Amino acid sequence: MQTNFTADQLAIPALARSNEILRSCVHCGFCTATCPTYQVLGDELDSPRGRIYLIKEMLETGRAADARTVKHIDRCLSCLSCMTTCPSGVHYMHLVDHARAHIEATYKRPFTDRAMRFVLAKVLPYPMRFRVALLLAKIGRPFARLIPDARVQAMLDMVPKRVPPVSRNDDPQSFAPLGARKMRVALMTGCAQKALNTDINDATIRLLQRMGCEVVVPRGMGCCGALTHHMGREDEAHGFAAANIRAFMAEVESDGLDAIVINTSGCGTTVKDYGHMFRSGAEAEAARQVSALACDISELLVRIGLPQGEAKGLRVAYHAACSLQHGQQIKSAPKDLLKRVGFEVVEPADAHLCCGSAGTYNLLQPEISKELKARKVRTLEAKAPDVISAGNIGCMMQIGSGTGVPVVHTVELLDWATGGPKPRALTEV
Amino acid sequence: MDMPVPDPVILAKRARIVARLAGVLPADALITDPTETRAYECDALTAYRCLPMAVVLPRTTEEVAAVMRACHEEGVKVIPRGAGTSLAGGSLPTPDAVVLGVARMNAVIETDYPNRFIRVQAGRTNLSVTGAVEAAGFFYAPDPSSQLACAIAGNIGMNSGGAHCLKYGVTTNNLLGVTMVTMAGEVVQVGGPYMDAGGLDLLGVICGSEGQLGVVTEAWLRILPKPEGARPVLMGFGSNEVAGACVSDIIKGGLLPVAIEFMDRPCIEATEAFAKAGYPDCEALLIVEVEGSPAEIDEQLARIKAIAARHNPVAYREAASEDEAKRIWLGRKSAFGAMGQMGDYICLDGTIPVSELSFVLRRIAELSDGYGLRVANVFHAGDGNMHPLIIFNANKPGDLDLAEALGADILKLCVEVGGCLTGEHGVGVEKRDLMDVQFTREDMEAQLRVKDVFDPGWLLNPAKVFPLYVTASRRAA
Numbered sequence: 092m093q094t095n096f097t098a099d100q101l102a103i104p105a106l107a108r109s110n111e112i113l114r115s116c117v118h119c120g121f122c123t124a125t126c127p128t129y130q131v132l133g134d135e136l137d138s139p140r141g142r143i144y145l146i147k148e149m150l151e152t153g154r155a156a157d158a159r160t161v162k163h164i165d166r167c168l169s170c171l172s173c174m175t176t177c178p179s180g181v182h183y184m185h186l187v188d189h190a191r192a193h194i195e196a197t198y199k200r201p202f203t204d205r206a207m208r209f210v211l212a213k214v215l216p217y218p219m220r221f222r223v224a225l226l227l228a229k230i231g232r233p234f235a236r237l238i239p240d241a242r243v244q245a246m247l248d249m250v251p252k253r254v255p256p257v258s259r260n261d262d263p264q265s266f267a268p269l270g271a272r273k274m275r276v277a278l279m280t281g282c283a284q285k286a287l288n289t290d291i292n293d294a295t296i297r298l299l300q301r302m303g304c305e306v307v308v309p310r311g312m313g314c315c316g317a318l319t320h321h322m323g324r325e326d327e328a329h330g331f332a333a334a335n336i337r338a339f340m341a342e343v344e345s346d347g348l349d350a351i352v353i354n355t356s357g358c359g360t361t362v363k364d365y366g367h368m369f370r371s372g373a374e375a376e377a378a379r380q381v382s383a384l385a386c387d388i389s390e391l392l393v394r395i396g397l398p399q400g401e402a403k404g405l406r407v408a409y410h411a412a413c414s415l416q417h418g419q420q421i422k423s424a425p426k427d428l429l430k431r432v433g434f435e436v437v438e439p440a441d442a443h444l445c446c447g448s449a450g451t452y453n454l455l456q457p458e459i460s461k462e463l464k465a466r467k468v469r470t471l472e473a474k475a476p477d478v479i480s481a482g483n484i485g486c487m488m489q490i491g492s493g494t495g496v497p498v499v500h501t502v503e504l505l506d507w508a509t510g511g512p513k514p515r516a517l518t519e520v
Numbered sequence: 521m522d523m524p525v526p527d528p529v530i531l532a533k534r535a536r537i538v539a540r541l542a543g544v545l546p547a548d549a550l551i552t553d554p555t556e557t558r559a560y561e562c563d564a565l566t567a568y569r570c571l572p573m574a575v576v577l578p579r580t581t582e583e584v585a586a587v588m589r590a591c592h593e594e595g596v597k598v599i600p601r602g603a604g605t606s607l608a609g610g611s612l613p614t615p616d617a618v619v620l621g622v623a624r625m626n627a628v629i630e631t632d633y634p635n636r637f638i639r640v641q642a643g644r645t646n647l648s649v650t651g652a653v654e655a656a657g658f659f660y661a662p663d664p665s666s667q668l669a670c671a672i673a674g675n676i677g678m679n680s681g682g683a684h685c686l687k688y689g690v691t692t693n694n695l696l697g698v699t700m701v702t703m704a705g706e707v708v709q710v711g712g713p714y715m716d717a718g719g720l721d722l723l724g725v726i727c728g729s730e731g732q733l734g735v736v737t738e739a740w741l742r743i744l745p746k747p748e749g750a751r752p753v754l755m756g757f758g759s760n761e762v763a764g765a766c767v768s769d770i771i772k773g774g775l776l777p778v779a780i781e782f783m784d785r786p787c788i789e790a791t792e793a794f795a796k797a798g799y800p801d802c803e804a805l806l807i808v809e810v811e812g813s814p815a816e817i818d819e820q821l822a823r824i825k826a827i828a829a830r831h832n833p834v835a836y837r838e839a840a841s842e843d844e845a846k847r848i849w850l851g852r853k854s855a856f857g858a859m860g861q862m863g864d865y866i867c868l869d870g871t872i873p874v875s876e877l878s879f880v881l882r883r884i885a886e887l888s889d890g891y892g893l894r895v896a897n898v899f900h901a902g903d904g905n906m907h908p909l910i911i912f913n914a915n916k917p918g919d920l921d922l923a924e925a926l927g928a929d930i931l932k933l934c935v936e937v938g939g940c941l942t943g944e945h946g947v948g949v950e951k952r953d954l955m956d957v958q959f960t961r962e963d964m965e966a967q968l969r970v971k972d973v974f975d976p977g978w979l980l981n982p983a984k985v986f987p988l989y990v991t992a993s994r995r996a997a
Binding site: 094115 | 548553562566567605621626643647666668793854856860914
């Protein structure tokens with residue numbers, strides 16, 4: 092596609108990168124077909140192709156973002172389904188990241204919007220603050236109907252019935268492998284995830300120990316930066332990322348690392364992009380190394396190889412998180428692993444479509460999110476599963492809030508099948 | 521590309537027109553702010569762009585009719601738009617026109633397996649028509665490469681084909697009837713859920729009329745039982761000409777595969793990067809697909825293999841699994857988009873007699889050298905429907921003009937050897953000024969008179985299909 096940037100504009104690295112991306116788009120429209128928001132809204136402006144056009148215009152003219160452009164960019168889930176579909180390899184993720192940063196820098200949002208985003212950015216990435224917020228919200232939930240803002244209601248609706256106590260497994264430490272050490276891996280314990288559900292990290296640690304891994308929880312690690320990054324708050328996101336890079340590199344330099352394991356695929360997509368985030372700067376090499384070491388738990392387990400298990404007589408509906416299937420292009424690994432240890436695996440129709448969770452999207456765009464959740468739950472339930480598994484806490488919460496079928500993390504099932512305890516969600520049924 | 525001067529009277533009463541549209545549509549179905557209408561300034565032919573006066577996104581035939589009545593009464597031009605995937609600029613707006621997009625009209629209205637038809641709203645995507653019936657063992661045959669995204673409305677407008685049309689025919693052979701809204705806002709039904717509607721074949725006139733006669737809002741489509749099995753085979757050759765000769769021999773040999781697709785080296789490389797189909801390293805590749813029972817497939821492939829052997833293929837590989845077959849087709853169907861990795865392009869659509877393939881491919885290579893622009897070839901070889909992609913640099917002044925001149929020369933060559941300007945993409949604006957290469961003034965006059973009947977005010981999809989000088993007097997009146 093033709094672009095109209097001046098030579099001065101192209102001297103700015105971020106614009107040069109966006110120009111490169113825009114130039115590779117041929118406007119064929121394939122991306123519209125697999126975009127969840129276009130499926131729901133049917134307006135080109137709410138499709139990747141339309142957003143690319145809006146972004147192009149905004150960046151070329153260099154003008155401040157306007158309310159209409161912001162509305163359509165805000166509606167993007169960042170599910171990256173378009174990147175799986177795009178035949179010419181348009182890197183939509185980097186383009187929309189740039190647009191969000193431009194919006195954050197040049198657009199003044201309405202007060203309630205700003206307040207909401209500020210609170211989310213200052214609470215979600217910090218497990219202690221988030222845990223306190225969850226407990227307060229439990230108290231506040233009965234009053235939810237009194238609050239007119241759909242977004243606040245969505246937040247209160249998302250609060251789980253049970254807020255787990257802090258797991259000491261998430262403290263910095265090292266877990267010895269059972270038997271001879273095959274690998275030394277760092278576990279990214281996450282932020283919001285460990286406040287909402289401590290079983291996932293516990294299961295991950297047990298399973299990796301069983302498979303001969305020394306599992307390190309590095310000191311100084313925090314949120315991956317995705318939550319703030321998707322809100323366009325670049326400086327905060329980079330701050331989080333830099334801290335993580337330092338934490339992981341300390342482990343690399345002390346006793347070496349074979350992998351950085353991530354069990355929240357939304358974080359995985361971001362950590363794998365650290366190399367790009369810090370491409371020009373002092374941290375470039377370290378960031379590149381961290382990105383190269385980062386892998387989803389399912390990727391690592393395929394590499395290690397799980398023992399073949401006997402048929403369990405349990406039907407698992409596998410929900411592909413967008414950050415796994417599109418963001419990291421990991422499609423078959425989780426299903427292969429589940430089958431290998433003995434589960435029957437089924438997949439919903441339109442598996443490529445997002446469930447509407449998408450980080451903070453369910454809180455900021457409740458209407459579209461609800462519609463996507465309903466579609467996802469309907470297609471999952473149509474497969475009559477005993478349990479639904481996913482590799483991302485956001486999807487688990489979103490789908491779990493719309494179905495009576497138990498929802499667990501894939502790693503909990505794999506842990507159970509190889510000798511760990513039965514997942515809590517299944518024992519409580 | 522010359523476009524008519526926008527009607528100053530219409531531009532002057534923009535506010536009034538917008539208000540009338542707002543009166544007949546829900547708020548979210550009308551777009552008028554230039555920031556937002558910009559996303560509708562072009563389709564998949566981005567070389568030509570123009571902001572429309574407004575965009576409407578109706579959900580029902582009634583809403584379409586209301587929009588048409590309002591536009592008709594105000595004398596406003598209407599640009600029908602499906603999914604905006606036209607490579608010929610079929611839905612390019614003008615400043616004094618309203619774009620009418622039917623993408624939201626995507627419901628399945630009725631499926632009838634005993635009588636083998638499906639009735640859909642016309643904004644439904646091509647592939648999702650098959651999606652709606654495949655569980656019952658049926659499919660909808662026409663399969664344009666953009667089938668994932670393109671709308672049935674556009675398929676009918678352009679009489680689209682696709683890889684598998686060699687055996688199953690194009691849209692017109694699979695269309696039973698339509699509900700259409702005329703420019704005056706009248707809702708008419710032409711054909712219906714049965715073969716061969718009575719009277720003159722008006723459906724044949726509507727299919728392929730490029731939005732010149734009305735806006736199709738619903739369609740009855742023929743569905744077919746899925747074949748027992750299908751298997752694609754990859755055949756690599758040392759040159760385009762040899763591959764072309766092999767195609768000719770397969771057809772001459774009395775074989776009718778479901779598809780014979782052709783890709784040359786630049787296309788093979790670009791699509792392999794995306795689809796990872798394992799295409800062989802060769803100058804020219806044929807994808808030949810046959811279908812039927814395993815015994816039928818084996819028998820046909822044995823004969824095809826024997827014919828191919830006479831042309832010294834550098835590679836010959838049958839798909840060994842469903843997954844491999846899928847990847848082979850994913851690559852082919854994504855070829856246009858994947859070419860975006862190499863640069864900007866214009867995609868041509870000339871159709872030639874299959875016996876002329878070798879000659880035309882050689883001439884295209886010579887023309888390409890002469891102009892100093894790369895041409896990649898990917899096309900439906902079995903029915904001679906070529907898609908030369910002219911690669912250029914849209915950011916380099918003058919390059920588009922050069923590409924267009926080369927495109928015109930290639931299309932003239934197609935007509936010279938006994939072919940035509942367009943196989944399935946339609947004329948749109950892209951080939952509009954070449955129509956007089958293929959048609960005499962009298963031929964075109966006859967076509968204009970058909971439009972006079974349906975759209976006497978010449979308000980529908982203006983400045984497309986016919987050279988402007990041919991339509992000037994009608995547009996002025």
